[in-house]
Amino acid sequence: xxxxxxxxxxxxxxxxxxxxxxxxxxxxxxxxxxxxxxxxxxxxxxxxxxxxxxxxxxxxxxxxxxxxxxxxxxxxxxxxxxxxxxxxxxxxxxxxxxxxxxxxxxxxxxxxxxxxxxxxxxxxxxxxxxxxxxxxxxxxxxxxxxxxxxxxxxxxxxxxxxxxxxxxxxxxxxxxxxxxxxxxxxxxxxxxxxxxxxxxxxxxxxxxxxxxxxxxxxxxxxxxxxxxxxxxxxxxxxxxxxxxxxxxxxxxxxxxxxxxxxxxxxxxxxxxxxxxxxxxxxxxxxxxxxxxxxxxxxxxxxxxx
Numbered sequence: 001x002x003x004x005x006x007x008x009x010x011x012x013x014x015x016x017x018x019x020x021x022x023x024x025x026x027x028x029x030x031x032x033x034x035x036x037x038x039x040x041x042x043x044x045x046x047x048x049x050x051x052x053x054x055x056x057x058x059x060x061x062x063x064x065x066x067x068x069x070x071x072x073x074x075x076x077x078x079x080x081x082x083x084x085x086x087x088x089x090x091x092x093x094x095x096x097x098x099x100x101x102x103x104x105x106x107x108x109x110x111x112x113x114x115x116x117x118x119x120x121x122x123x124x125x126x127x128x129x130x131x132x133x134x135x136x137x138x139x140x141x142x143x144x145x146x147x148x149x150x151x152x153x154x155x156x157x158x159x160x161x162x163x164x165x166x167x168x169x170x171x172x173x174x175x176x177x178x179x180x181x182x183x184x185x186x187x188x189x190x191x192x193x194x195x196x197x198x199x200x201x202x203x204x205x206x207x208x209x210x211x212x213x214x215x216x217x218x219x220x221x222x223x224x225x226x227x228x229x230x231x232x233x234x235x236x237x238x239x240x241x242x243x244x245x246x247x248x249x250x251x252x253x254x255x256x257x258x259x260x261x262x263x264x265x266x267x268x269x270x271x272x273x274x275x276x277x278x279x280x281x282x283x284x285x286x287x288x289x290x291x292x293x294x295x296x297x298x299x300x301x302x303x304x305x
Contacts (some may be wrong), residue, residue: 067277079256080235086170087170092227099186099189100216129176168245200214229289232292233285235257
């Protein structure tokens, strides 16, 4: 035991500068991520600001029972999962494809210009993105509908059509984040041993064969890790985007857990109930990460832990 303690202390002394550099980040997670977790206790209380955190009465699983028995639960679950599944199927693969295409561009100055252009939307807020969407697709003054009417076609209610709402959210996410999503994949591709490509070329492999047999297997672990993390967020849609795009005509397909928490917790001051909904989301997210990670390891991948 003494030798173990000695080894730990020697390690701390040897790597003291690394620990010193990591201190601000550790403090950030401790103060803003772990200490606030005590707040989830109000999900099991009938919290009142007047009684305070500790003096509010315990109610057990009452808020969870109320949430699960609410008829809106299955609507929220359907909308949240549908939007995330669309993102998973159509949005997640695009940064990989785009990274592979950019990697094949041999002129560095052309690659940098393309990267700058596709990165730019990431730095725009969702307020700006939604504003652009309204300017383009508004029924009365939108550019697309004006173009359609000038060509003799009827205008289309893009923003008030429930059947188009999920697709619009997916297209917005793709336009805003697909370029930024290539950063990690391009870094992973850059770390692939060039000798593998040379060996593949000597064996007669063309560009597509090199991508399929060298590049994709080399970045497989990165893809799996990001896929696991993405599946862990299946209960999160992104409050700001959905809230700004929501209107009365599409509320049945637009209401998700995040907007429901905002409405019940902030607007209606049901703090305990909204905390229970948020805790439910978090628990499901953890379960999905654990199950997906185990499945990845079962197929021979590293996973995230």
